[in-house]
Amino acid sequence: MTEIKRTWWKEAVVYQIYWRSFYDSDGDGCGDLEGLIQKLDHIAGLGVDVIWLNPVYESPDLDNGYDISDYEAVMPKAGTMETLDRLLAEVHRRGMKLIMDLVVNHTSDRHPWFVESRSSRDNPKRDWYIWLDAKAGGPPNNWRSYFAPSAWELDAATDQYYFHSFAVEQPDLNWRNPEVREAVYGMMKRWLDRGIDGFRLDAIALLAKPDGYPDAEKPEDIRYLTNNPGLHDYLREMNERVFSGYDVVTVGEAAYVTPEEGLKFVGEDRGELDMLFHFEICDEMPAWDMLRFKRIQRAWYEGLWGKGSNSQFLNNHDHTRQVTRYGNDGPYRVQSAKLLATMLHTLPGIPYIYQGEEIGMTGVRFPSIEDYDDIAMKNRYAEEIAKGRDPAETLSGLQALSRDNSRTPMQWDDSSEAGFTTGKPWIKVNPNYREINVAKDLADLDSVYAYYQRLIALRKENEVMVYGDFEEWPEWEEDARLYVYTRKLGGVCWLIVLNHSDEATDMALPARLSGRTMRMLLGNESNVGVGETEGYLRLKPHEARIFEVK
Numbered sequence: 095m096t097e098i099k100r101t102w103w104k105e106a107v108v109y110q111i112y113w114r115s116f117y118d119s120d121g122d123g124c125g126d127l128e129g130l131i132q133k134l135d136h137i138a139g140l141g142v143d144v145i146w147l148n149p150v151y152e153s154p155d156l157d158n159g160y161d162i163s164d165y166e167a168v169m170p171k172a173g174t175m176e177t178l179d180r181l182l183a184e185v186h187r188r189g190m191k192l193i194m195d196l197v198v199n200h201t202s203d204r205h206p207w208f209v210e211s212r213s214s215r216d217n218p219k220r221d222w223y224i225w226l227d228a229k230a231g232g233p234p235n236n237w238r239s240y241f242a243p244s245a246w247e248l249d250a251a252t253d254q255y256y257f258h259s260f261a262v263e264q265p266d267l268n269w270r271n272p273e274v275r276e277a278v279y280g281m282m283k284r285w286l287d288r289g290i291d292g293f294r295l296d297a298i299a300l301l302a303k304p305d306g307y308p309d310a311e312k313p314e315d316i317r318y319l320t321n322n323p324g325l326h327d328y329l330r331e332m333n334e335r336v337f338s339g340y341d342v343v344t345v346g347e348a349a350y351v352t353p354e355e356g357l358k359f360v361g362e363d364r365g366e367l368d369m370l371f372h373f374e375i376c377d378e379m380p381a382w383d384m385l386r387f388k389r390i391q392r393a394w395y396e397g398l399w400g401k402g403s404n405s406q407f408l409n410n411h412d413h414t415r416q417v418t419r420y421g422n423d424g425p426y427r428v429q430s431a432k433l434l435a436t437m438l439h440t441l442p443g444i445p446y447i448y449q450g451e452e453i454g455m456t457g458v459r460f461p462s463i464e465d466y467d468d469i470a471m472k473n474r475y476a477e478e479i480a481k482g483r484d485p486a487e488t489l490s491g492l493q494a495l496s497r498d499n500s501r502t503p504m505q506w507d508d509s510s511e512a513g514f515t516t517g518k519p520w521i522k523v524n525p526n527y528r529e530i531n532v533a534k535d536l537a538d539l540d541s542v543y544a545y546y547q548r549l550i551a552l553r554k555e556n557e558v559m560v561y562g563d564f565e566e567w568p569e570w571e572e573d574a575r576l577y578v579y580t581r582k583l584g585g586v587c588w589l590i591v592l593n594h595s596d597e598a599t600d601m602a603l604p605a606r607l608s609g610r611t612m613r614m615l616l617g618n619e620s621n622v623g624v625g626e627t628e629g630y631l632r633l634k635p636h637e638a639r640i641f642e643v644k
């Protein structure tokens with residue numbers, strides 16, 4: 095058995111808070127930090143250990159805080175630095191930790207650094223960003239950005255283009271410049287000295303840009319923005335200069351990485367980051383595909399297990415709610431939400447809960463583009479309409495994967511606006527809030543929330559869920575409905591059986607189980623058909639079971 099390095103964050107369950115949609119304490123229609131403080135017991139009641147807080151820094155808020163204009167101030171709609179300090183104290187008082195979402199690939203175009211940089215070609219901060227002359231009368235190359243048709247924006251005042259991996263209003267910092275790196279490291283240390291417990295590092299795979307900015311063969315395939323030479327030099331320096339001096343956790347958001355590339359970020363011998371947050375599922379698997387999901391899980395287990403830490407999640411503030419996208423948000427919504435939770439919390443890796451997932455909140459379909467807020471979706475909609483596409487078809491095509499699916503307000507109860515605000519919410523509440531809300535779940539011992547509590551408690555009591563080796567049972571590797579695997583640590587063996595389908599399914603127990611006992615530890619169906627004694631399991635639609643096998 096591999097020598098395991100035990101750490102607090104490997105044993106953690108992380109709860110992600112999109113604070114602007116969590117709870118509004120002052121009736122302005124936007125969630126805030128005071129509201130979050132008032133609702134902390136809801137989170138602590140799950141038994142989670144770490145809170146990931148989406149960006150709260152001063153920002154014009156064009157990309158909901160991912161366009162930072164002051165790294166060391168709190169945006170007024172969220173609260174003040176005093177509120178943030180109080181939140182941190184209240185989180186720690188409950189035995190939890192807080193990691194902050196930090197965006198250092200780019201700033202807002204209204205950050206003073208960029209205001210100075212764009213003011214003149216010989217401004218001392220010109221080289222804090224990426225400026226190039228036009229080529230053939232147009233942008234320096236043919237690259238797209240995540241949120242715009244070109245990754246370059248002409249600044250007429252100085253007649254040069256600046257680079258932006260995301261929106262025009264999010265210019266990329268020039269990480270080649272040691273002054274930029276020094277400024278970022280100093281800011282990071284001041285946050286860590288304030289007592290936060292780490293960072294979720296946004297778009298961290300984009301820091302390095304290729305020499306010469308050559309044209310892309312396929313501009314639409316924006317992988318050229320990520321994982322360029324030099325990236326890991328920056329991450330090693332960042333760890334040496336900042337993180338290595340603190341007992342904190344760092345999470346690298348890295349798109350378009352293979353397990354081999356992912357290991358470079360989080361290999362325990364690399365001295366870079368601690369935990370990977372990749373998107374081979376959420377970015378590249380549009381709908382549920384069990385066989386593809388199994389292949390991805392196998393590849394990442396083989397690539398990282400025992401060498402570096404991975405995250406397990408199926409939704410976040412950028413991706414549609416998992417029970418809608420990857421489960422069943424119709425007649426089997428509750429069972430499906432519990433099955434997906436069982437899967438994420440028993441697969442190898444640190445499980446993340448995105449706010450609302452713990453009550454089985456679903457995606458949404460708003461009738462008009464005006465109801466949507468997501469800059470990525472609205473920019474893409476405008477691009478398509480400008481090409482003459484039909485508005486209704488364009489909207490319909492963008493709704494399923496709109497980031498707003500997961501950004502509708504937290505559904506606290508069945509009062510107006512789901513108890514999220516006494517004002518007009520910044521984005522509409524999902525109309526199903528009367529059926530799906532926290533109050534209803536708290537009144538039901540068989541609710542999704544209650545199931546998450548039991549699942550997390552199981553993890554706290556059994557380190558096999560954290561450190562146990564993973565192995566799929568070969569009989570079901572190619573089964574598109576059943577997912578059957580074990581986790582083993584020392585003499586402990588757990589068998590996890592998931593029927594990810596709308597049909598009841600019988601699962602014959604393999605001969606190697608005969609003579610062994612199977613004790614059910616947790617399941618999402620009560621009084622299930624026993625079956626074990628007859629050598630098979632009769633699984634209901636979306637049924638999940640965890641057994642201890644002796």
Ligand code: TEU
Pocket residue numbers: 157160161197240260296297347348349373377411412413
């Ligand atoms: O997202 C980065 C991003 O878009 C990609 O890494 C990835 O492909 C994935 O789909 C996003 O989840 C981060 C933030 O999560 C996002 O909300 C911001 O809009 C973006 O960076 C720009 O800061």
